[in-house]
Amino acid sequence: QKEVEQDPGPLSVPEGAIVSLNCTYSNSAFQYFMWYRQYSRKGPELLMYTYSSGNKEDGRFTAQVDKSSKYISLFIRDSQPSDSATYLCAIQEYGNKLVFGAGTILRVKS
Amino acid sequence: DADVTQTPRNRITKTGKRIMLECSQTKGHDRMYWYRQDPGLGLRLIYYSFDVKDINKGEISDGYSVSRQAQAKFSLSLESAIPNQTALYFCATSGEPGGYTFGSGTRLTVV
Numbered sequence: 428q429k430e431v432e433q434d435p436g437p438l439s440v441p442e443g444a445i446v447s448l449n450c451t452y453s454n455s456a457f458q459y460f461m462w463y464r465q466y467s468r469k470g471p472e473l474l475m476y477t478y479s480s481g482n483k484e485d486g487r488f489t490a491q492v493d494k495s496s497k498y499i500s501l502f503i504r505d506s507q508p509s510d511s512a513t514y515l516c517a518i519q520e521y522g523n524k525l526v527f528g529a530g531t532i533l534r535v536k537s
Numbered sequence: 538d539a540d541v542t543q544t545p546r547n548r549i550t551k552t553g554k555r556i557m558l559e560c561s562q563t564k565g566h567d568r569m570y571w572y573r574q575d576p577g578l579g580l581r582l583i584y585y586s587f588d589v590k591d592i593n594k595g596e597i598s599d600g601y602s603v604s605r606q607a608q609a610k611f612s613l614s615l616e617s618a619i620p621n622q623t624a625l626y627f628c629a630t631s632g633e634p635g636g637y638t639f640g641s642g643t644r645l646t647v648v
Contacts, residue, residue: 433579435577461636463636463637468642468644469641469642470541470627470629470639470640470641470642471580471627471637471639472639473636473637473638476636515579515580517636517637524570524582524585525631525637527579527580528579529577529578529579530579530580
């Protein structure tokens with residue numbers, strides 16, 4: 428079993444839809460939870476970062492962490508064509524390296 | 538200037554050739570990483586370094602080697618390139634704890 432599981436998609440939604448992206452993980456020692464966005468032919472860029480259970484909001488993006496279920500989510504409200512990208516979850520144990528999910532390809536159709 | 542600079546951006550090389558990919562960062566972080574990305578497989582860690590004297594193998598280090606020349610520089614070498622090393626390669630750096638900052642990648646094709 429992989430340490431981090433992520434549905435690779437692709438996920439195709441109409442413009443304005445609410446998008447839900449999810450990952451599950453197996454190691455309860457993980458403490459830091461991140462979402463990266465990667466546009467085609469670019470390096471991943473950090474989108475959201477949290478270290479606690481609950482929700483963190485940044486504009487149209489909300490990151491949600493449920494440590495009891497070992498489940499993290501990224502919600503995108505009012506999705507735009509410019510949100511079309513690959514979204515990678517990443518989880519870290521303190522003092523150790525990040526473990527990445529495989530990435531979900533998102534396409535927002537105008 | 539970019540926080541993490543990778544050179545070259547694109548490279549085509551022949552099977553059996555030695556090739557070096559270079560990475561430099563201006564973030565002042567001690568930790569640096571090399572990943573390869575293949576469609577459907579996500580990012581896989583090749584090597585990582587937590588400081589200049591610390592080099593560690595990742596999950597797919599066979600066929601690769603690295604050199605940490607300074608805090609800011611971390612290079613990846615393919616001693617004898619083979620076609621299944623065709624991939625997108627990323628260098629990254631991080632503080633502790635913290636998110637990674639990635640370079641723009643090197644697209645390597647081995648023919």
